[in-house]
Amino acid sequence: MKIRKRYFVLALYLAIAMLPIYWMLNMSLRTNADIMANFALIPTQITFGNYINIFTDPSWYSGYINSIIYVVLNTVICLVTALPAAYAFSRYSFIGDKHVFFWLLTNRMAPAAVFLLPFFQLYSTFNLIDTHIAVALAHCLFNLPLTVWILEGFISGVPIEIDEMAFIDGYKFPRFFFFVFVPLIRSGIGVAAFFCFMFSWVELLFARTLTTTAAKPIAATMTRTVSASGLDWGLLAAAGILTIVPGALVIWFVRNYLAKGFALGRV
Amino acid sequence: MGLTLKQINKIVEGEHHLADINLTLASGSRNVLLGRTLAGKTSLLRILAGLDRPTTGAIHENDRDITGISVRKRSVAMVYQQFINYPSFNVYKNIASPLLVAGQDKEEVNQRVMDTAKLLHLDPMLDRMPSELSGGQQQRVAIARALVKDADLLLLDEPLVNLDYKLREELLEELQAIFEKRDSVVVYTTTEPSEALKLGGNIIVMDEGKVLQTGTTSEVYRNPATVKTAELFSDPPINMLEGEIRSGRVMIGDQLDIERSGLFSSLDEGQYLFGIRPNHLYLNRQADGDARINSTVKISEINGSETFIHFEYGGCQMVLQEVGVDTRRIDSALTCYVNPEKFFVYSSQGDLLISPNGFSA
Numbered sequence: 001m002k003i004r005k006r007y008f009v010l011a012l013y014l015a016i017a018m019l020p021i022y023w024m025l026n027m028s029l030r031t032n033a034d035i036m037a038n039f040a041l042i043p044t045q046i047t048f049g050n051y052i053n054i055f056t057d058p059s060w061y062s063g064y065i066n067s068i069i070y071v072v073l074n075t076v077i078c079l080v081t082a083l084p085a086a087y088a089f090s091r092y093s094f095i096g097d098k099h100v101f102f103w104l105l106t107n108r109m110a111p112a113a114v115f116l117l118p119f120f121q122l123y124s125t126f127n128l129i130d131t132h133i134a135v136a137l138a139h140c141l142f143n144l145p146l147t148v149w150i151l152e153g154f155i156s157g158v159p160i161e162i163d164e165m166a167f168i169d170g171y172k173f174p175r176f177f178f179f180v181f182v183p184l185i186r187s188g189i190g191v192a193a194f195f196c197f198m199f200s201w202v203e204l205l206f207a208r209t210l211t212t213t214a215a216k217p218i219a220a221t222m223t224r225t226v227s228a229s230g231l232d233w234g235l236l237a238a239a240g241i242l243t244i245v246p247g248a249l250v251i252w253f254v255r256n257y258l259a260k261g262f263a264l265g266r267v
Numbered sequence: 268m269g270l271t272l273k274q275i276n277k278i279v280e281g282e283h284h285l286a287d288i289n290l291t292l293a294s295g296s297r298n299v300l301l302g303r304t305l306a307g308k309t310s311l312l313r314i315l316a317g318l319d320r321p322t323t324g325a326i327h328e329n330d331r332d333i334t335g336i337s338v339r340k341r342s343v344a345m346v347y348q349q350f351i352n353y354p355s356f357n358v359y360k361n362i363a364s365p366l367l368v369a370g371q372d373k374e375e376v377n378q379r380v381m382d383t384a385k386l387l388h389l390d391p392m393l394d395r396m397p398s399e400l401s402g403g404q405q406q407r408v409a410i411a412r413a414l415v416k417d418a419d420l421l422l423l424d425e426p427l428v429n430l431d432y433k434l435r436e437e438l439l440e441e442l443q444a445i446f447e448k449r450d451s452v453v454v455y456t457t458t459e460p461s462e463a464l465k466l467g468g469n470i471i472v473m474d475e476g477k478v479l480q481t482g483t484t485s486e487v488y489r490n491p492a493t494v495k496t497a498e499l500f501s502d503p504p505i506n507m508l509e510g511e512i513r514s515g516r517v518m519i520g521d522q523l524d525i526e527r528s529g530l531f532s533s534l535d536e537g538q539y540l541f542g543i544r545p546n547h548l549y550l551n552r553q554a555d556g557d558a559r560i561n562s563t564v565k566i567s568e569i570n571g572s573e574t575f576i577h578f579e580y581g582g583c584q585m586v587l588q589e590v591g592v593d594t595r596r597i598d599s600a601l602t603c604y605v606n607p608e609k610f611f612v613y614s615s616q617g618d619l620l621i622s623p624n625g626f627s628a
Contacts, residue, residue: 161351164318167338168345169365169412183355 021244027237035233050238063218064242066132067201070215073136075196078147079189081140086151087177091160101152104145112205115141123210130212138206143199146264147192153265154188187254191261194254201247218243268328268342268419269294270315270452275324277310277476284310286476288324292452297468299484300456301500307476308456309348312422315454317341341420344413348425350405352397352412358384359393361408365416383415386445403434410438414445423455427462439465460502464488472496489624494617497542503575503586505611506543512536517607520581523558525607530621534612539620542611545575545588549604557604564601567593576601 027035028050029043038044054060088094089101119138120129128134162184166176182189208220222239254261270292277285285307292298300308313319314326317338325334333341344365352361360367362383366376384390387407397405406426413421426442427435443466446453457463463470463484470484472491480487480496491497497505510519512534517525519541525531549557562578562585569575574593578585578601587603595601612621621627 159349159351161347161349162353164338165345165347165351166353168316168318168343169416170339170368172339175368180353180355 024237024240027233028241030234032232032234050234051242053235054238054242060221060239063216063221066211066215067207067217067219068246070132070135070139070207070217071197071200073132074139074143074200075193077136077140078143078196079193082144082147082151082192083182083189086148086155087181089148089152090155091163101148104148107145108142112142112203116205116209119206120209129210130214132215134210135207135215135217136200138210139196139200139203143196146195146199149264150192150195150261151185151188151265153263154185154191154260155265157265158184187257187260188265190254191257191265194250194258195261197250198247201243268452270420271327272315273325273327275311275314275321275326277307277314277319278322283476285314285321288478290471290478290481292454294452295450297446297453297466298455299463299466299468299470300454300473301458301460301463301470302456302473303458303499305475306473308473309424310476311473312345312424312454312456315420316343316345316422342416342418343420343422344416344418345422346406346409346413346424346426348428350397350402350409350429352405352408354397357394357396358389358400358408361397362389362393362411362415365412379415383411386414387411387441403430403438406430407438410442417449417451419451421449421451421453423453425456425458428458443467460488460500463500470500472499474499490619490622490626491611492619494540494542494613497611497613497619501544503545503588506545506548506583506585507613508541508543508581508583509538510541511538520560522560522580523605525558529608530610530612530623531607533627534620538615540613540615540617542613543585543605543609544611545586547605547609548585548587550576550587550589550593550602552604554606556608557606560603560605562601562603564595564597564599566597567595569593576603578603 026040026043029046029048030040031045031047031049034040034043034045089097115138123129123134123138128137158181163176163181166180171180202219204217204219204223207217208223211217211220218239222236222243251258270290272288272290272292275285275288276283288311300311302308310319314321317333317336320335325332327333353364356364359380363376363380366379380393381390384393387410389404389407389411392400392404397408400408406429410423410426413423423442427438430438439462442455446466446468453468455466457466467484469481470487471481472479472487474495479499480492487496488500491500494507498507508519508523510517510523512518512527512531513536515527517523517527517531519525527534548560552559560580562580564576564578565584566577567574568577569592572590572592574589574591576587576589576593576595578587609623610621611619611623614620619626
């Protein structure tokens with residue numbers, strides 16, 4: 001009896017939490033006319049028209065492709081630069097190391113809008129507006145400090161004696177780093193990559209400002225569905241569902257380390 | 268390979284971790300570094316390995332200065348106090364790692380790994396991961412990796428301290444046999460006098476960053492040159508009593524009043540420190556010349572085959588070590604005996620003047 005009560009509460013919680021997502025799924029499977037005319041918990045006339053529309057219309061699916069390109073670029077840039085930085089912060093002591101390390105995090109304390117105008121100016125000067133790399137670089141502003149902090153936490157969890165032992169054994173640094181050390185913090189790298197992915201994927205302000213057409217992200221496309229005939233509810237809902245999917249897929253791989261990641265790798 | 272340390276100092280944030288260390292480690296020698304925690308044993312070991320650089324001073328190998336040479340270019344192997352292995356490699360790869368990095372022939376690597384694994388009884392678990400092993404097995408893997416390399420300098424930093432008693436005894440015996448067969452310089456640190464005595468070889472007694480005494484282990488144990496060394500190199504600690512030689516008598520505390528003869532005849536009148544090892548205090552009279560002490564039992568500890576009785580005499584905490592189990596109760600009366608011929612006599616500055624083992628200043 002006790003167990004049932006517990007499950008009941010859990011089920012109720014899940015139902016409430018999932019309701020908006022279910023409603024979006026519900027709408028994405030109906031036509032606009034149906035959505036406006038009837039209230040239905042379960043769609044009666046299921047149509048995949050909205051999804052087909054997205055997958056066949058270049059102005060829609062290119063949004064997904066653009067988003068994925070700059071998100072992956074951003075994740076790669078962050079990991080490649082943050083790994084050595086985090087290793088240095090964790091293992092070496094140098095003048096100002098603690099201050100620089102903290103300063104990195106303060107980058108996250110200013111609202112992104114503060115950087116919007118300087119970034120736009122800077123990227124225009126370098127002719128980078130409307131390119132994937134522009135958005136990827138802009139997102140480093142808040143993803144890179146986070147990645148450094150997460151990786152530093154995971155790296156500090158590896159005893160320094162392992163590094164020393166490898167050097168005693170005669171390992172050259174690159175071989176040690178890639179074949180001994182990186183495998184030890186692979187869960188940290190996974191979590192850091194996930195956070196980069198997540199923040200870059202949901203970010204709208206920079207992504208919209210720094211792009212016009214060639215690198216326009218899906219989130220920006222979704223804000224421009226208002227037409228003369230009103231809002232296209234079904235299409236918007238389908239686009240929303242498709243936007244959730246990549247995040248849900250990625251989260252599956254790091255589900256066991258997520259809590260540690262939120263604690264920036266520190267337990 | 269012989270190592271010479273010249274005037275090594277290590278200062279970290281204004282604190283002396285090592286002060287004026289001068290040592291010679293002969294080729295093929297076994298050296299035990301004995302000292303309490305924070306005595307500077309690990310600091311010295313890290314400098315020997317090349318992991319840290321001394322603040323001042325130099326290390327010479329034969330006649331070559333190797334002070335600044337990176338650890339990667341030295342022929343050195345090290346075992347840490349914590350069980351340090353490569354967590355992502357299995358036991359075989361862990362042991363083979365230094366050989367594979369050196370780019371040795373696969374066949375030969377295999378042969379040497381197998382031999383070393385057999386030596387340390389690791390052959391049934393070569394394809395397991397370190398995390399699946401017990402503490403003792405993990406440390407064996409670490410020791411195997413250090414041994415397989417056949418380095419000129421083998422450093423072991425309290426390798427057995429985190430193991431249980433039985434395993435420690437076993438591994439210590441195996442290590443003795445292994446060290447015997449090698450011609451590398453072995454440096455082994457420990458906090459336990461009994462471990463140092465079992466290992467034999469040479470001993471370096473350290474305290475607060477300084478080397479107190481060096482020599483063969485048995486010689487240093489028989490004639491500890493200073494009060495400090497005697498205290499460090501005795502477990503349970505040696506009993507140190509202040510006393511006086513005056514008008515033909517040796518007076519220590521309120522009960523010991525011994526005729527000045529034998530050992531003491533060469534000493535001038537004055538204040539001295541008298542050291543008595545706990546195993547030279549007896550519950551029963553052993554010889555006619557024995558002196559008697561009356562006191563009360565403060566604590567009585569039994570470790571299975573021996574009993575340690577703590578009591579107070581002459582304002583000092585004393586320990587008596589007796590073979591067998593003795594069930595004396597706390598606060599009961601205690602009478603014990605000591606043979607004055609077994610006294611270590613130190614000057615009031617703490618230097619050894621006379622030892623029961625033939626030393627005489």
